[in-house]
Amino acid sequence: MTSHLMENYAAPVVTFVKGNGTVLIDSEGNEYLDFLCGLSVTSLGHNRPEVTKAIQEQAATLSHVSNLFDHPQRQAVASLINDLLVDAGGRSGKVFFCNSGAEANECALKLARKARPGKHVVLTTLNSFHGRTLATLAATGQPEKQMVFAPMPEGFEHIAFGDLQAMEERLSVGDVAAVLVEVIQAEGGVNTPPIGYLPGLQEACRKVDALFMIDEVQTGLGRTGQWFGFQDENLAPDVVTLAKALGNGIPVGACWALDGVAAAFKPGDHGSTFGGQPLALAAAKATLETMIDLDAPALAHEASEQLRAGLLDLPGVTGVRGRGLILGAELNADIAKEVTQEALAAGVVVNAVRPNVIRCMPPLTVSADEIHEALRRLHAAMTKVHEQAGGE
Numbered sequence: 001m002t003s004h005l006m007e008n009y010a011a012p013v014v015t016f017v018k019g020n021g022t023v024l025i026d027s028e029g030n031e032y033l034d035f036l037c038g039l040s041v042t043s044l045g046h047n048r049p050e051v052t053k054a055i056q057e058q059a060a061t062l063s064h065v066s067n068l069f070d071h072p073q074r075q076a077v078a079s080l081i082n083d084l085l086v087d088a089g090g091r092s093g094k095v096f097f098c099n100s101g102a103e104a105n106e107c108a109l110k111l112a113r114k115a116r117p118g119k120h121v122v123l124t125t126l127n128s129f130h131g132r133t134l135a136t137l138a139a140t141g142q143p144e145k146q147m148v149f150a151p152m153p154e155g156f157e158h159i160a161f162g163d164l165q166a167m168e169e170r171l172s173v174g175d176v177a178a179v180l181v182e183v184i185q186a187e188g189g190v191n192t193p194p195i196g197y198l199p200g201l202q203e204a205c206r207k208v209d210a211l212f213m214i215d216e217v218q219t220g221l222g223r224t225g226q227w228f229g230f231q232d233e234n235l236a237p238d239v240v241t242l243a244k245a246l247g248n249g250i251p252v253g254a255c256w257a258l259d260g261v262a263a264a265f266k267p268g269d270h271g272s273t274f275g276g277q278p279l280a281l282a283a284a285k286a287t288l289e290t291m292i293d294l295d296a297p298a299l300a301h302e303a304s305e306q307l308r309a310g311l312l313d314l315p316g317v318t319g320v321r322g323r324g325l326i327l328g329a330e331l332n333a334d335i336a337k338e339v340t341q342e343a344l345a346a347g348v349v350v351n352a353v354r355p356n357v358i359r360c361m362p363p364l365t366v367s368a369d370e371i372h373e374a375l376r377r378l379h380a381a382m383t384k385v386h387e388q389a390g391g392e
């Protein structure tokens with residue numbers, strides 16, 4: 001059959017038709033353990049009853065109204081997000097709703113320029129990932145992803161992740177509106193910075209009145225074992241971006257900013273037709289309320305040790321990066337792609353983020369038995385890849 005899809009994604013090898021909790025089912029009835037969660041999205045597992053019910057009820061009531069009008073979910077979800085952020089860091093702010101991580105960051109970038117007039121530079125880190133729109137691609141510190149789309153929008157500079165001195169020097173020039181940083185570089189290989197780097201960066205931003213903006217699109221909402229990754233070092237960011245897990249599979253993103261920063265946006269400065277519409281926010285409300293009821297970050301924290309220890313025991317694994325349930329297993333050779341393929345064949349979904357690193361991000365609700373079984377399948381996959389490599 002002729003495909004009418006653009007070829008920007010690698011050809012898929014499996015067609016999934018159904019999901020429940022940690023389990024995915026393909027078109028031939030095979031069962032897989034989903035240790036990727038649609039790239040950190042389905043943190044409550046597939047088909048989570050509370051979220052499914054909320055989507056069904058909202059779809060039967062009112063799916064969409066434009067942002068020219070109000071609907072009850074807007075204030076409710078904005079308050080839930082703000083309350084979580086206040087509990088995590090202490091200061092109150094306001095939320096803009098959108099549909100993806102890139103759009104959440106796009107909002108942050110526009111807000112930074114509007115809130116810090118006269119300064120237009122945004123500093124990010126090498127190896128970071130902030131999205132695929134032109135501005136968020138320019139913010140992304142991976143020149144190989146940018147080259148074919150040159151020229152990039154102006155005003156973005158990338159500095160090595162973890163190099164505080166270089167950040168401080170660049171910030172001291174005085175033209176920087178904001179720093180945008182991930183607490184763990186997720187797509188970049190599950191890289192954690194040295195302890196003290198992020199607090200130092202926050203301090204350096206404060207000194208020159210640049211905004212300290214944290215991209216929690218992948219790490220936020222329990223994934224690291226805390227509600228937000230920045231809590232590990234008691235940070236108090238000025239802007240936080242969220243998406244992925246926020247709707248447990250329904251597209252919704254959010255850019256939160258401190259009151260004084262958010263105030264820079266006036267009517268007409270920014271918007272999105274679908275951003276914050278009732279269906280997406282019904283999913284977000286049910287997701288957040290369920291996460292709060294379950295204490296989802298605590299679940300991730302508890303499950304983390306079993307997964308980390310089990311990964312370390314696998315053949316050819318030399319180390320494990322990350323925390324909570326965003327873990328990267330370092331392999332002793334550049335075989336992450338092969339391991340991922342064999343793992344899929346063995347019934348566990350993970351992905352390769354570096355030639356020698358596979359990333360595991362199961363639902364925060366994953367059970368001890370599921371972790372045990374996924375590790376057994378990964379063990380079989382890795383043994384097979386090592387045997388094939390040895391036999392060549």
Ligand SMILES: Cc1ncc(COP(=O)(O)O)c(C=O)c1O
Nearest residue numbers: 100101102129130131215217218
């Ligand atoms: C840290 C981070 N920021 C932004 C994005 C972009 O999100 P989206 O693909 O929803 O636009 C991603 C996606 O992987 C991400 O990991």
